[in-house]
Amino acid sequence: METKQMITEGKTALGIEFGSTRIKAVLIDKEHNPISSGSHDWENRLENNIWTYTLEDIWSGLQDSYQNLVNDVKEKYDITLTKVGSIGFSAMMHGYMAFDKNGELLVPFRTWRNTMTEEASEKLTEAFSYHIPQRWSIAHLYQCILDKEEHVKDIAFMTTLAGYIHWQMTGEKVLGVGDASGMFPIDMNTKDYDEEMIQKFDKLIEGENYPWKVKEIMPKVLVAGEAAGTLTEEGAKLLDPTGNLEAGIPLCPPEGDAGTGMVATNSVAQRTSNISAGTSFFSMVVLEKPLKDICTTIHIPNFSYENLADRARTVDVIWFNERKMPNSFFEVEHSTDIQNSVTKFCDLQDFHSRFLIVAPQNRKEQFDKVMSRTAFKDVKERVAFHSYESIYKQYELMCIARASEGFI
DSSP states (O other): OOHHHHHHHTOEEEEEEEOSSEEEEEEEETTSOEEEEEEEEOOOEEETTEEEOOHHHHHHHHHHHHHHHHHHHHHHHOOOOOOOSEEEEEEOOOOBEEEOTTSOBSSOOBOTTOOOOHHHHHHHHHHHTSOOOTTSHHHHHHHHHHTTOGGGGGOOEEEOHHHHHHHHHHSOOEEEHHHHTTTSOEETTTTEEOHHHHHHHHHHTGGGOOSSOGGGGSOEEEOTTSOOOBOOHHHHHHHOTTSOSOSOOBBOOOEEHHHHHHHHTTOOSTTOEEEEESSSEEEEEOOSSOOOSOOOSSSOOOOSOHHHHHHHTTSSEEEEOTTSOEEEEEEEOSSSOHHHHHHHHHHTTTSSOEEEEEEOGGGHHHHHHHHTSGGGTTTTTTEEEEEHHHHHHHHHHHHHHHHHTTOO
């Protein structure tokens, strides 16, 4: 079947991604080949010390990226786009979009870039025994509660950017499990919000006497392949104000950029991972089982004098043994100053611990140069260099050894 016929008959799929600096729309054929695209550049605003995008920014950007795709289709194939086979939205994860019962946004959209929820993050991490980053939606909600923000009592629905767009397109308050995992912890078995943590959160805020329970105001969690609604007449006009796009198109569950990136790079099996290099850099890793005994560098075991513990908190990663003494200190030096890390190790040298610099292999020569300095002679034999590749190989060997011993 020719591309032109596939477009005319709607045997295509439309994907739209809201990145932090660009909104991208791509149309693919039934063989998954890209056939047309459009984009819109945008940037978040710092207003009242909050990183945000206005609703006008969101809708004008979406419409412009879609219209640019439509224009591309017209130019390449001389067709006015009126139908597609399916639509999917993904967007930057996390953040905070809270709405009242009338669907009105209660406070400006707070994006993932905001770091205003430190207190909430720490308290929820302690309450759940599960790390809750500052950017997560539940951390934003709890910080609003801690700060006694007036709007909290009026919340009827809370979602992410992708969830909001999907809701306006279909009327469905749903979210893909990947994006939902950046709102609230997910139970891997039920593929829904972790019920034990849901109850802990409700217990935590019961004295506030809000007219809602937290699960009531969050989107329903869906997995890939589940029905997530169809494009309504109102949604079609929102996406295409010209009125050419037909309603009734099925949509998949809205997702987050991290999860869709893992699928795109085939990093979905256990012990696989990927690194995303966009507006921010981050790594996603598929573990065999949940992490246990979570500890942050803010709250580490009280293993020594306060000044040494404070110095240890500046180290990237610390492994503790069963006696809660530091077993290994790791500094990751992708591009920053290796000497600064070795200086930290000097300050901590009285502990019977390993000291490791983890960096790209091409930084080994720089590491050797730093370690040759007289100032570091006392730790020269104790600080080791490991490339990213060697760390991965050690991990594989450890897994093989543990499997042979019956641990995994």
